Amino acid sequence: MGKLQSKVKRNSSKYRADGYVDVSCPSPNVPQNIPAHNDAVTSVAALKSDLCVSGGKDKAVIVSNWRTGAALTRFFGHEKEVTKVASVFGSNRLFSASRDKMVNMWEVHEKSGPSQKFLGHHLVVTGLAVSPDSCKLFSGSRDNSICKWDIETGQCLQKAAISRNLVTHMCWVPNDSYFIQTSEDKTIRIWDSRELQVAHTFPAKQYIQMYCDASQDGRYCITCSNGFGGQGCEATLWDLRQTRDRVLEYQGHLQTTAACVFLPNDVVAAPLVATSSHDCMVKLWNQDTGACLNTLFLDGAGPLASLAVCDTTFLLCASFNSGIHALRLESGKGPELREIAKF
Incomplete structure (x- = not known):
């Protein structure tokens, strides 16, 4: 596993999106607390x-x-x-x-x-x-x-x-009566919670949709897909309010993109999106342009399964091999994710 992860890290440049900044590794001084779980963390x-x-x-x-x-x-x-x-x-x-x-x-x-x-x-x-x-x-x-x-x-x-609607993830649309659902049939559905009926179905994607999140203003949702070798593995931004069409895609992960979230932030003016993948990487994206602003490589973490936004500057990432990683969004020369602890 270690050799595979090292290889992925070295060869990741050929999958880089426009605007890519760097690949950063976690600090060797990251505090390691007693793991909360004694096996893989799934969510x-x-x-x-x-x-x-x-x-x-x-x-x-x-x-x-x-x-x-x-x-x-x-x-x-x-x-x-x-x-x-x-x-x-x-x-x-x-x-x-x-x-x-x-x-x-x-x-x-x-x-x-x-x-x-x-x-x-x-x-x-x-x-x-x-x-x-x-x-x-x-x-x-x-x-x-x-x-x-x-x-x-x-x-x-x-x-x-x-x-064939094998559900993979669900999320609520803020300030609304709708929720979003992804599926193994590669489809994203918007449900009206009042009557439990499908209100809208987005065009089917090429790969299984793994996860979804809605923006705090209720205008957009983001989904991500499985894949391998850089094929698939993308996150997709969708319009929830007007055309309900695909807005753009975030491409650059090497393996299945398992989670995607919108990041409320006070660090930069541009809205941000974060994704985590089975390739051990958490990526930070400019929501409006699709540019990859920063990549954090969590060496030895194994597949990264889930993301959770804590506040405007902190993000949690669940992993199969090394528990939960606490990440901080920093400005510096540009928006950047830094690992500050794991437990």
Whole structure:
């Protein structure tokens, strides 16, 4: 694995996008805290200004202080790997999905077990979308279905199924009643949460769509795809408000791009996008031009699975081999991501 990663790093120049700046490695003095998980971390989400929640192959859901790297609460209740975690920033409720076909709800300060269980999918649950008031929950699965849940009772209120719609990720559109969903059928769908109906379907891409995120102003969404050898592996910006067409693509990763997020920032005037990939790289992009501004190579981290925005300058990245990486957005000679800790 080490030889493969070194080779990827040396030969990455031929995949560089216009505006590429550099490939930076993490500082050798990055603090290594006790790992929160004892296996691969599959998903991470921001909870509060100093808290995050993560899920992993060890079946655990863990609340950590990402500033100190300390694991504060460990929740156990899933029988198989946790695939997704989700929460509304500032809320005390968090949700987890698993290969055990179940979705659990947890309370940050309760350690006795899940405060609610949601049973209704027939295969692994791979997507979660939570409304901004934390009162509406939607889940998606490889069983081709989307479920709408009553959070208080755990009852499935509605269920919609579309042939070959193997859900990969879901996210809520801020200040709206819609959520977005990506799928292994290479399609991105916008759902109306009120009637649980598809409101719009973007043109199918060439590769499986792995992840999605919506901008805070609700004008755009970004998705990313699997791939190999630099083919596919891109992130795509879509217009949600007007033409609902593809705006541009961010190309430069060597392997599957597993996560993509919009970055609110006070560092530069231009809006930013971040992506993480199985090639061990986190890339920073100019949202409007598609230029790659910075690449951070996390040596030995293995596939990078998930990203979570903490505030205007901090980002968390979940990895298979080295836990969760805390990254800071700095200005310097230009916008740059620096690893400051891992846990």
